[in-house]
Amino acid sequence: MIDVLVIGGGNAALCAALMAREAGASVLLLEAAPREWRGGNSGHTRNLRCMHDAPQDVLMDAYPEEEFWQDLLKVTGGQTNEHLARLVIRASSTCRDWMRQHGVRFQPPLSGTLSLSRTNAFFMGGGKALVNAYYRSAEKLGVQIRYESPVDRLDIQDGHFKAAYVGGERIEARTCVLAAGGFESNREWLREAWGQNADGEWPADNFLIRGTRFNQGTLIRHMTEQGADMIGDPTQSHCVAIDARAPLYDGGIVTRIDCVSLGVVVNKKAQRFYDEGEDFWPKRYAIWGRLVAQQPGQMAYSIIDAKAVGRFMPPVFPGVKADSLPELARKLGLDEAAFMQTLNGYNAACRVGTFDHTALDDCHTEGITPAKTHWARPIDTAPFYGYALKPGITFTYLGLKVNEQAAVHFGGRPSDNLFVAGEMMAGNVLGKGYTAGVGMSIGTAFGRIAGTQAAKAALTPALSQREREQEGEVA
Amino acid sequence: MTTLLALTRDARALANGETVLSAPETEVARQLQICNACRYCEGFCAVFPAMTRRLEFGKADIHYLANLCHNCGACLHACQYAPPHEFAVNVPESMARVRLQTYADYAWPPALGQLYQRNGLTLSLAVAGALALFLMLTLWLKDNLFRVPLEINFYTIFPHNLLVGLFAPVFLYAVLALGLGVRRFWREVTPGTGAPGAAVGEAVHDVLRLKYLDGGHGEGCNNADDGWTLWRRRFHHATFYGFLLCFAATSVATLYHYLAGWVAPYDLPSLPKLLGAVGGLSLLVGTAGLFWLNLHRHPQHGDAAQKPMDRGFIALLFFTSLSGLALWWARGTAVMPALLAAHLGVVMALFLTLPYGKFAHGIFRSAAMLKWAIEKRLPSKLKLGDE
Numbered sequence: 001m002i003d004v005l006v007i008g009g010g011n012a013a014l015c016a017a018l019m020a021r022e023a024g025a026s027v028l029l030l031e032a033a034p035r036e037w038r039g040g041n042s043g044h045t046r047n048l049r050c051m052h053d054a055p056q057d058v059l060m061d062a063y064p065e066e067e068f069w070q071d072l073l074k075v076t077g078g079q080t081n082e083h084l085a086r087l088v089i090r091a092s093s094t095c096r097d098w099m100r101q102h103g104v105r106f107q108p109p110l111s112g113t114l115s116l117s118r119t120n121a122f123f124m125g126g127g128k129a130l131v132n133a134y135y136r137s138a139e140k141l142g143v144q145i146r147y148e149s150p151v152d153r154l155d156i157q158d159g160h161f162k163a164a165y166v167g168g169e170r171i172e173a174r175t176c177v178l179a180a181g182g183f184e185s186n187r188e189w190l191r192e193a194w195g196q197n198a199d200g201e202w203p204a205d206n207f208l209i210r211g212t213r214f215n216q217g218t219l220i221r222h223m224t225e226q227g228a229d230m231i232g233d234p235t236q237s238h239c240v241a242i243d244a245r246a247p248l249y250d251g252g253i254v255t256r257i258d259c260v261s262l263g264v265v266v267n268k269k270a271q272r273f274y275d276e277g278e279d280f281w282p283k284r285y286a287i288w289g290r291l292v293a294q295q296p297g298q299m300a301y302s303i304i305d306a307k308a309v310g311r312f313m314p315p316v317f318p319g320v321k322a323d324s325l326p327e328l329a330r331k332l333g334l335d336e337a338a339f340m341q342t343l344n345g346y347n348a349a350c351r352v353g354t355f356d357h358t359a360l361d362d363c364h365t366e367g368i369t370p371a372k373t374h375w376a377r378p379i380d381t382a383p384f385y386g387y388a389l390k391p392g393i394t395f396t397y398l399g400l401k402v403n404e405q406a407a408v409h410f411g412g413r414p415s416d417n418l419f420v421a422g423e424m425m426a427g428n429v430l431g432k433g434y435t436a437g438v439g440m441s442i443g444t445a446f447g448r449i450a451g452t453q454a455a456k457a458a459l460t461p462a463l464s465q466r467e468r469e470q471e472g473e474v475a
Numbered sequence: 476m477t478t479l480l481a482l483t484r485d486a487r488a489l490a491n492g493e494t495v496l497s498a499p500e501t502e503v504a505r506q507l508q509i510c511n512a513c514r515y516c517e518g519f520c521a522v523f524p525a526m527t528r529r530l531e532f533g534k535a536d537i538h539y540l541a542n543l544c545h546n547c548g549a550c551l552h553a554c555q556y557a558p559p560h561e562f563a564v565n566v567p568e569s570m571a572r573v574r575l576q577t578y579a580d581y582a583w584p585p586a587l588g589q590l591y592q593r594n595g596l597t598l599s600l601a602v603a604g605a606l607a608l609f610l611m612l613t614l615w616l617k618d619n620l621f622r623v624p625l626e627i628n629f630y631t632i633f634p635h636n637l638l639v640g641l642f643a644p645v646f647l648y649a650v651l652a653l654g655l656g657v658r659r660f661w662r663e664v665t666p667g668t669g670a671p672g673a674a675v676g677e678a679v680h681d682v683l684r685l686k687y688l689d690g691g692h693g694e695g696c697n698n699a700d701d702g703w704t705l706w707r708r709r710f711h712h713a714t715f716y717g718f719l720l721c722f723a724a725t726s727v728a729t730l731y732h733y734l735a736g737w738v739a740p741y742d743l744p745s746l747p748k749l750l751g752a753v754g755g756l757s758l759l760v761g762t763a764g765l766f767w768l769n770l771h772r773h774p775q776h777g778d779a780a781q782k783p784m785d786r787g788f789i790a791l792l793f794f795t796s797l798s799g800l801a802l803w804w805a806r807g808t809a810v811m812p813a814l815l816a817a818h819l820g821v822v823m824a825l826f827l828t829l830p831y832g833k834f835a836h837g838i839f840r841s842a843a844m845l846k847w848a849i850e851k852r853l854p855s856k857l858k859l860g861d862e
Contacts, residue, residue, distance in 0.1 A: 254556070
């Protein structure tokens with residue numbers, strides 16, 4: 001019998017598999033995706049948020065535990081478990097040597113990410129390079145890997161893991177780590193969670209999924225039915241406004257639209273609906289998904305003029321281009337009169353001081369609602385560009401409750417041999433909100449904990465004894 | 476119909492003085508638009524930092540970036556948008572296609588750019604022709620390929636002046652043709668005006684060390700899979716420096732001949748022999764290694780249609796070295812004249828195809844790297860917001 005069964009194939013699963021194997025356990029990893037799509041959402045990531053008290057290779061200055069914790073507290077609005085959060089934060093300061101041992105390489109911050117140069121260590125080549133490195137290391141260490149092996153249910157007796165089922169196949173193991181991602185790719189579930197709005201629309205039908213199509217949440221649902229203790233709200237998810245032309249799945253980072261704060265955003269009725277210049281874009285991009293989701297048809301349009309070109313990260317698809325604002329309205333399919341009323345009103349309300357998009361400058365509007373509080377300049381220089389926006393879901397927060405051993409809980413009691421890591425439990429630390437790279441910090445910390453604990457439980461004589469007896473009984 | 480539409484569009488664009496992108500160039504532009512919004516690969520090589528200094532990719536930019544690409548494979552394996560993703564990003568492949576096109580476009584004289592298109596055939600014809608030439612020359616000069624007196628040396632078969640008369644013009648032509656080609660390439664993308672000494676120094680250093688086959692982390696590039704290997708770099712070094720040593724051996728021998736009046740053959744431990752022996756062995760090992768790696772190359776790396784050109788060039792270098800070393804061994808035996816004719820034939824084929832084959836990659840890539848070394852020292856024109 002296998003010692004440790006790891007269900008999932010992304011960062012957390014691989015960290016668990018590697019740690020368990022290093023501890024001497026035999027490990028089988030089941031990845032739902034085929035090889036070319038392996039790694040789940042980890043393939044779309046690019047960095048790890050790291051605590052450090054002094055400059056370290058690619059990390060500048062210091063990012064002490066307390067500052068990391070305060071950042072997390074702020075973005076989650078308190079929906080976090082301080083004990084587990086601090087565990088993740090401390091682990092993030094020491095895990096990189098281990099990551100390097102398994103082939104992960106780091107690089108200086110990418111261009112256009114200066115704001116993260118102090119807090120985040122970038123993977124050379126991004127998350128897929130990390131995933132590849134971990135798979136290579138796992139294969140070398142003798143971890144058995146099976147692709148296209150989605151687990152649909154578990155055999156759990158009194159909180160004790162017995163076996164997993166891949167279709168009709170029963171796979172037994174002494175211990176198990178669940179690291180199979182969230183449910184964001186499950187469109188029916190999203191539909192159900194978001195429900196119907198006042199206009200009778202099903203908003204989630206218009207959502208795009210920024211990551212893998214394989215995070216169907218099968219085991220989250222199954223564990224709920226098995227009576228596992230859950231955490232998080234199914235309607236909560238990391239939701240960003242992305243290019244409406246993005247693919248349904250796996251659009252990843254390139255589909256973001258970074259010019260919101262440089263122009264105005266209107267909905268299908270050509271009305272503005274939120275302060276585009278409220279704060280720096282990296283601090284605001286994550287609220288715009290939800291804002292767009294609340295608009296009719298779950299669509300919005302980011303409008304800029306020639307002055308903005310070259311001042312934001314280039315978008316993946318070219319914008320709709322026009323030589324005049326009325327032409328832009330027509331090309332975007334917006335009511336021309338309403339659009340011009342909004343734009344003329346905005347342009348007239350702009351009080352331009354000294355424009356500086358690297359600071360919270362003094363360019364603002366007066367006398368319109370909603371106001372634009374920074375970087376407000378009239379949109380008056382041709383050519384004009386428009387980008388259609390839709391909500392893009394990055395990940396969900398609903399998951400399983402854990403303790404510091406990453407154990408799955410049933411009725412408040414930790415399981416002795418079932419553990420969970422990654423998106424399936426990230427909600428313990430990140431109940432809502434997001435800050436760059438923290439998902440990978442959680443996945444790495446809890447993946448390693450879960451792997452260690454699973455190996456320990458599998459190799460502990462008491463448990464092995466129990467397993468052997470039961471195997472004997474069966475035989 | 477679509478072809479007709481495309482032709483009409485291109486004709487109109489040409490009439491308006493716009494530059495028309497070829498299909499491979501359009502594909503590079505499409506992919507770089509995606510890469511520029513992602514940038515995860517910035518640490519691997521110079522292509523991506525050079526890309527981030529641009530928002531749009533015109534013909535000249537595409538030619539420049541394509542030649543900066545070393546086809547190391549790192550960005551393909553790391554790419555979240557690589558096939559089967561619908562964005563189908565494969566930078567090494569699309570760049571390789573444009574590279575071949577740039578060699579052909581910039582070839583001098585332009586008509587001979589065609590020779591790149593069916594390069595396997597070009598190489599075969601050059602080898603066959605050159606071999607035939609030297610074998611027939613031998614027969615004509617000596618009446619016999621094998622039964623020649625044993626004490627005979629090379630120059631009693633082919634007089635020194637005849638060899639110089641045959642090889643010098645071909646070599647000088649190759650230098651001229653490549654020089655004119657790369658000059659046009661250089662003028663197309665002109666970052667700044669002069670080349671600061673530091674930029675030249677860096678470019679030379681990066682070319683000679685094959686910096687961009689180190690994966691950005693120093694542990695090598697990809698070959699068969701997503702794992703890293705330093706062997707592509709090592710075998711290329713063995714090939715390149717072996718070639719240089721052989722070239723140095725010939726140059727030293729030429730100086731001996733004309734300046735000192737010392738006539739070949741030279742024996743160990745003379746300088747030409749030493750350089751030639753070490754260089755020849757290095758070239759043999761290097762090309763054998765590169766060939767083996769090429770056979771095991773990941774199928775998605777580069778442009779599969781260019782394998783005949785790559786392998787043909789590797790084979791030509793391999794046989795240049797092998798026949799040269801065999802000649803050393805065969806000196807004083809009956810097979811020497813035939814081997815000599817074979818060696819000279821292979822070397823002639825190599826020289827003839829230098830400006831119309833894989834050799835061009837070294838020239839164009841070095842030029843692109845110098846461009847990058849200059850460009851990176853200039854302030855960026857973009858002010859992409861971060862905070």
